Amino acid sequence: MQEANGIEAKSGDVLLLIGTTKGGFLLRSGARRDAWEMEGPHFPGSEMYALALDQRGGRRRLWAAPSNPFWGTTLHRSDDFGGSWSDKEEIPLRFPDDSGLALKRVWQITPGRDAEPDRLFLGVEPSCLFESTDGGASWKPVEGYLKHPHRDFWSPGNGGLCLHTILLDPERSSRMLAAQSTGGVYRTEDGGRSWNPRNQGVRADFLPDKYPEFGQCVHKVVHHDSRPERLFLQNHGGLYRSDDWGDEWRDIAHGVPSDFGFAMAIHPTDPDTVYILPLDGFGRWPVDAKLKVYRTRDGGGSWEGLGDGLPQEDAYETTLRDGLDTDTLDPAGIYFGTRSGKVFGSSDEGETWTLIKDGLPPVVCVKAAVIA
Amino acid sequence: MMTVTLVVPAVLRDLNGGRSSVDLGSEVGTVAEALDRLYELAPGVYHRVMTEVGEVRPHVNVFVGRDDIRWIRGLETPVPAGGELYILPAVSGG
Numbered sequence: 412m413q414e415a416n417g418i419e420a421k422s423g424d425v426l427l428l429i430g431t432t433k434g435g436f437l438l439r440s441g442a443r444r445d446a447w448e449m450e451g452p453h454f455p456g457s458e459m460y461a462l463a464l465d466q467r468g469g470r471r472r473l474w475a476a477p478s479n480p481f482w483g484t485t486l487h488r489s490d491d492f493g494g495s496w497s498d499k500e501e502i503p504l505r506f507p508d509d510s511g512l513a514l515k516r517v518w519q520i521t522p523g524r525d526a527e528p529d530r531l532f533l534g535v536e537p538s539c540l541f542e543s544t545d546g547g548a549s550w551k552p553v554e555g556y557l558k559h560p561h562r563d564f565w566s567p568g569n570g571g572l573c574l575h576t577i578l579l580d581p582e583r584s585s586r587m588l589a590a591q592s593t594g595g596v597y598r599t600e601d602g603g604r605s606w607n608p609r610n611q612g613v614r615a616d617f618l619p620d621k622y623p624e625f626g627q628c629v630h631k632v633v634h635h636d637s638r639p640e641r642l643f644l645q646n647h648g649g650l651y652r653s654d655d656w657g658d659e660w661r662d663i664a665h666g667v668p669s670d671f672g673f674a675m676a677i678h679p680t681d682p683d684t685v686y687i688l689p690l691d692g693f694g695r696w697p698v699d700a701k702l703k704v705y706r707t708r709d710g711g712g713s714w715e716g717l718g719d720g721l722p723q724e725d726a727y728e729t730t731l732r733d734g735l736d737t738d739t740l741d742p743a744g745i746y747f748g749t750r751s752g753k754v755f756g757s758s759d760e761g762e763t764w765t766l767i768k769d770g771l772p773p774v775v776c777v778k779a780a781v782i783a
Numbered sequence: 784m785m786t787v788t789l790v791v792p793a794v795l796r797d798l799n800g801g802r803s804s805v806d807l808g809s810e811v812g813t814v815a816e817a818l819d820r821l822y823e824l825a826p827g828v829y830h831r832v833m834t835e836v837g838e839v840r841p842h843v844n845v846f847v848g849r850d851d852i853r854w855i856r857g858l859e860t861p862v863p864a865g866g867e868l869y870i871l872p873a874v875s876g877g
Binding site: 498512514 | 794795797798826827830831832834835836837838840842843872873
């Protein structure tokens with residue numbers, strides 16, 4: 412097998428970090444986004460649900476969290492775009508021995524606020540938030556989440572009991588939001604010491620009480636730093652918006668073929684523009700097997716289907732919760748991967764699409780970034 | 784006294800200074816004791832074999848000689864003087 416040697420990338424290039432069930436891949440393009448080169452696999456044979464590029468503080472640091480089917484989940488960094496990675500045990504990542512919990516998978520790697528360039532967060536399975544304050548050299552679980560009184564009542568969905576979404580208040584370092592499946596949305600106002608459920612108005616079809624305080628199967632939550640209190644939520648059945656950091660949610664599933672889906676992404680500059688991939692609630696594929704990304708540009712007031720260039724028949728494609736992302740160029744690039752190993756991209760905000768790559772292992776993570 | 788040896792699979796040897804085995808000494812009577820000793824001598828290897836809750840990872844097999852400990856007494860499987868332990872990935876995947 413060909414060794415992964417890393418990728419040559421320069422300022423202004425667009426980088427796609429692709430996580431699959433069999434390793435990670437890097438796709439690079441110039442700013443025109445009309446030709447892509449691929450490099451990989453990194454950590455071949457390992458599930459790669461979480462990848463990130465941290466460009467704070469002058470870094471160009473890739474993070475990867477492979478889950479080896481035999482030897483478990485490890486965390487690695489690379490400062491040369493995958494040319495070399497830190498060793499398996501160089502960055503210890505474990506639950507405390509007395510917690511009774513064993514790390515299964517990392518679902519999210521979130522660099523902290525720009526003002527705190529050495530702070531990073533991880534969302535892991537079983538559901539917990541980990542934090543590093545030394546640039547990722549060492550990690551520990553956030554106590555308030557680890558010992559949350561709801562922990563015994565959380566139960567896993569098909570994907571496992573995972574904390575998959577971490578949103579930071581760009582202004583107030585004491586406030587952040589986490590979302591997990593199942594369990595729902597939790598928010599802290601005290602820097603992580605306490606976490607309160609914020610699920611009022613979010614449906615739980617699979618429970619006797621359809622609107623419980625917690626226990627919802629939230630698939631993804633997004634917001635924009637310019638308007639952080641406005642949240643959009645893709646639920647396991649249900650599409651919602653909150654204008655107050657999750658205190659209340661209201662249904663915005665008007666004009667979509669299904670309110671079921673996994674993935675959701677926010678536009679890089681417009682806090683009212685959001686992209687989703689509605690799926691049939693049973694098949695987990697696009698409704699009528701017509702693959703379309705849906706976009707709202709008015710905060711969920713209306714949605715439009717974007718399918719120009721995407722297969723419109725026999726498209727039994729599934730995009731999972733971290734399989735959709737946007738770059739930060741103008742016009743914005745939109746990218747998504749599928750369980751059948753395809754990566755699609757748009758360089759015009761979703762108006763037209765092209766197949767960037769085919770034949771990959773099932774894609775579970777797509778992260779887009781422009782090299783600073 | 785004859786010492787117990789743990790054979791490290793090639794994929795984990797970077798966590799053992801590149802060496803293919805760990806000499807666990809002669810005070811080892813069970814697999815649990817052997818793994819405790821492994822934790823002291825090569826913690827990186829230990830953490831890839833065992834979870835935080837002290838269980839062998841689901842797709843890792845531990846053998847005493849030719850015997851898979853899952854079919855004997857698990858972590859309480861006796862280790863004979865001079866015995867060899869093998870850590871091997873299970874046959875799985877697709």
